[in-house]
Amino acid sequence: MSANDSTVKRQPVLLTVKSVQDLGPRYRRICFTSPELAHYPPCSHGAHIKIMLAHGDQSEPVLPAMTESGPKWASAEDKPLLRTFSVRALRREVGEIDIDFALHGDIGPASRFALAARPGDKLGISPPGGPFPMLKPASQYFLAGDLTALPAIAAMLEDMPADSRGYVALQVPDHTDLQDLVCPEGVKIEWFFGQPNQVQPLIDQFCLQLENDKHHVTDSYFWLGGEEQIVVGLRRYIRRELDVDRSQVYAIPYWRFGNDEDSYHARRHEVIDNKE
Numbered sequence: 001m002s003a004n005d006s007t008v009k010r011q012p013v014l015l016t017v018k019s020v021q022d023l024g025p026r027y028r029r030i031c032f033t034s035p036e037l038a039h040y041p042p043c044s045h046g047a048h049i050k051i052m053l054a055h056g057d058q059s060e061p062v063l064p065a066m067t068e069s070g071p072k073w074a075s076a077e078d079k080p081l082l083r084t085f086s087v088r089a090l091r092r093e094v095g096e097i098d099i100d101f102a103l104h105g106d107i108g109p110a111s112r113f114a115l116a117a118r119p120g121d122k123l124g125i126s127p128p129g130g131p132f133p134m135l136k137p138a139s140q141y142f143l144a145g146d147l148t149a150l151p152a153i154a155a156m157l158e159d160m161p162a163d164s165r166g167y168v169a170l171q172v173p174d175h176t177d178l179q180d181l182v183c184p185e186g187v188k189i190e191w192f193f194g195q196p197n198q199v200q201p202l203i204d205q206f207c208l209q210l211e212n213d214k215h216h217v218t219d220s221y222f223w224l225g226g227e228e229q230i231v232v233g234l235r236r237y238i239r240r241e242l243d244v245d246r247s248q249v250y251a252i253p254y255w256r257f258g259n260d261e262d263s264y265h266a267r268r269h270e271v272i273d274n275k276e
């Protein structure tokens with residue numbers, strides 16, 4: 001089925017938790033199901049979505065009506081809590097979608113939902129966003145991120161052509177968070193351990209790797225996600241020191257330590273729009 005298929009609906013979908021699987025102490029895969037997923041837009045694995053979470057006394061989130069000017073709720077109180085996540089895997093043929101949640105306690109509604117999730121629980125999702133494709137064709141790939149970017153990175157690695165070459169730097173809290181990732185032989189994965197504010201070893205090693213591969217930089221593609229410090233630190237080096245064109249760099253801060261997603265919204269856009 002193609003993206004132009006007339007049966008594809010660009011509407012939010014109400015999902016039901018089918019199963020919950022712990023992939024580590026701080027990482028939980030939730031498989032959701034809905035017959036509506038048969039008509040969900042085809043998308044790259046790793047694409048971003050908004051999840052819609054119930055609040056207060058609601059037993060399930062209220063989905064919006066889709067209007068020409070965007071989603072609309074009958075009243076402001078109906079509006080669910082919104083958070084941004086990634087499509088880890090989509091199986092439209094069986095009406096299933098996997099979303100991987102980094103668990104960071106019950107201080108945020110998304111993490112709280114994931115910690116308590118049981119089969120039968122409900123959550124809404126928006127249609128998928130870009131980029132499409134997730135990675136532009138390139139001779140080498142350089143990817144970096146933390147637990148929140150791991151779902152997108154793992155999905156992109158699985159979908160890479162078998163002869164791809166590249167380097168991936170991943171920061172997780174400690175060795176219990178390590179995962180076996182499926183990836184092409186020519187892609188090296190390096191893990192770093194530390195809290196979100198301890199990113200300098202990852203940044204130094206990533207830059208060293210680029211220094212050694214400098215002759216490939218002009219036809220490489222860079223993908224950076226995760227806590228703001230990783231994304232901004234690496235983007236600065238790639239853009240300023242290596243003079244890589246913006247079109248070759250995806251750099252999206254996924255979250256910022258100390259800010260919830262709502263309070264981070266405006267700053268995130270300033271960071272993204274910064275041309276450095």
Ligand SMILES: Cc1cc2nc3c(=O)[nH]c(=O)nc-3n(C[C@H](O)[C@H](O)[C@H](O)COP(=O)(O)OP(=O)(O)OC[C@H]3O[C@@H](n4cnc5c(N)ncnc54)[C@H](O)[C@@H]3O)c2cc1C
Nearest residue numbers: 048084085086102104108109110111148254258259260261
């Ligand atoms: C394009 C995109 C794709 C994303 N994909 C995923 C994904 O697939 N899986 C995923 O887990 N996250 C993903 N994220 C990150 C996720 O949106 C944020 O971590 C979000 O803040 C989580 O919402 P929450 O309700 O749990 O916490 P919030 O209510 O937003 O925040 C509450 C508090 O927790 C802190 N916090 C938020 N996230 C973390 C964290 N990971 N570790 C420690 N403290 C944290 C905040 O700084 C704040 O102090 C993605 C973000 C973007 C922009």
